[in-house]
Amino acid sequence: MHKLLAGGVAMLIAGSAWAASVQEVGDRYMKLVLAVGQHDASYVDAYYGPPLLQEQAAREKLSLAAIRSEAEAARKALPPAGADTDGDEALRIAFLDKQLQSMVMRVDMLNGKKFTFDEETATMYNAVAPQHSRAYYLELQDRIGKLLGGEGPLADRVKAFRARVEIPKDKLRPVMEAAIRACRERTAKYIAMPANESFVLEFVQNQPWSGYNWYKGDAHSLIQINTEFPIYIDRAVDLGCHEGYPGHHVYNALLEQTLVKGKGWQEFSVYPLYSPMSLVAEGSANYGILMAFTPEERMAYERDVLYPLAGLDPALAEKYAALTQLFGKLAYADNDAARAYLDGKATRAQTVEWLVNVLLYPPEKAEQRIRFYDANRGYVINYTVGADLVGDYVKRHATSADPDTARAQRWTAFRQLLSSPRLAGSLR
Template identity: 55%
Template sequence: MMPADSHSPPLDHVAERYVKLILAMGQHDASYVDAYYGPPEWQQQAIEQQQGLSDIKAAADMVLALFAGDHCLRAVNLRKQLQALLARVDMLQGARLDFDTESARLYDAVSPHHSRSYYATLVAEIDALLPGDGTVSARVNAFRAQLVIPADKLRAVMDAAIRAGRERTLQYIALPEGEDFVLEFVSDKPWSGYNWYKGNYQSVIQINTDLPVYIDRAVDLGCHEAYPGHHVYNVLLERDLVRGKGWLEYCVYPLYSPQSLIAEGTANYGIELSFTDAERLAFEQQVLYPLAGLDPALAPRYAQLNALLARLSYADNDIARQYLEGSLAREEALEWLVNVRLYPAEKSAQRLQFYDAMGAYVINYNLGQDMAKAYVERQGSTREAHWAAFCDLMSSPRVPSALRAE
């Protein structure tokens, strides 16, 4: 690790200027600041001053120049976050970035490309698992229709799934006393679940009920949004970095930044870290299916199906890239989502809404998960080692490009 340049200002000074720039950007983009629990007067200042985009860009360039010689992890992370802010300024000023350039500049990572024929072999395996008449997509969705959590059972099922994730997390990660969350059910959103971190170790977790919530989503959403996912991630950042070290850059979370790949990647990897395949099947079959009033005999086959569907996840990135770059028209993108990604038609329309709203953000889920998994599993071979590396990844400065094996 190289020493800081003797002319560089203290990073605490840089961090304060960074936070204020993120808050200033939030005045131009309502979704940009995902969480903030720093000094209230900084937020008020951003509202009152209303910096223009050109001024924000000039100030960010100036801050970057201040600590160009500092190569510690904290400085590297701040630099990547500021570079992503500059990319977002460019986009808001009308720059048209191709999908891979956008993902590289905002999230410090680029997703692999796959052809339709690559996914066809995976779809053929699902065809064999669910033989019968009609398209593979129709058969998948007919099977899944038996596995919708009834609306009046949704809270009980989600509570049980979140509780199980918390119990598993607490075996390996000590959390501060008083950490907690509120669970809400909402509608008219382009996403299926969201964690709004409020500071002081508190989250609001929202589940979107616009579309059917299938039984497997209980564990997915419970782990991803709560334990050991977003809630734990934010609690650790607040405890260990903001309070523990006084690193105020972590009191703000800009959504369109490399931090999101770490956040979404660890939240998704946290699902399989919490439950082995066998543990998850047993928990769902013995606890969640009965709570939802569903037939537990369907659980093993559904687990097989979901394992195959997970291998189709990168189709999301390929569809988004082609759709957003214009090589797939809207109807063509919907057809890919139905027949390649095997989404139901109504979810496919919602997914296009997500692409339109979030752009290349989609890569953070699957590519982020694979990068987090590979990094964590290189740190040791035992479950204890994986949890320790996972905790360290979430509670220390990290940038996505540094997760890759050298």
């Protein structure tokens, strides 16, 4: 039998339902996320709430069985949204329900229970990725091949061209700082950030990811870029927007400003990585690239600013921009590779072959990507399905025929999304 402490009031939860306010469930949810973090080091992606709660989680070290029981009880205790429930409050209730549901699944996975890729993503991220065969990607590969020209395996031709747009190691910092600055300036035209917002940029190695934002609270982030493998010129804007502006840094800062400080919803001071929240986080970070730059604006900026700064030939910019847009259309091949590999339908060697010859990854990067699958499983759908859902949601709000007005409308919808407890269900 376990006692649930919420708002200083002890409520018996074992064996019976209990009534609670949304705030009480939110408080308990926050403590349970920290409790899961005692069993799964990667589960708590960010926390900037009271240190006392972290200390309590470490001291109590609730068992997985206790966490599961309390999470299910907390879901049942959520009051239903009524006709007079405020819109954001209704979203908050739905948020807590889905987050707690995903927590139960994560606990089951930590206990050794197996799920298929699609079963996992349906509950964990509230979405399922479409599935495509190898033949689906052949037309895209033909277009890439025609754009590149030349002879030989397509993967080799892609690798040779990319070598011409690799950022030299000694140019990485100035190029990345310039890209982040441009992303920040473009975002600032439409989103007012907290006055004290800031970030630190670090370069690291030996990670399964290419970039990461570690949100520290009080509108401050640590942005890390993995330099283990070559970084090509397009990744400067990609990472600058995705990890910084208007991506993860902006998303976390606005949630803190609007929900934690503005509404007192303390549950948003903790971010469980394996949860529906990540579909919106990664989806908005990926779609944020298109919010900051149209394809034409991006190509011009890279050609006129980043290529010279990196010591690369600006004459390559137009062709490489066309190439990267085609690469983007291959993105769902990543989900297909992860699904087949994690469901046991493809071996590691077969998955490497798919990544190299379908997704056109360099062989060494393919191995890194499989390490990401091993570590994060179905998380990969958040970059693709998430970006599509966010993009569809934002574009629905752009009703004006005037391009400038429509762009402002997209930014308004995007800013509201980043400041609210929306999950996939409320984007559809």
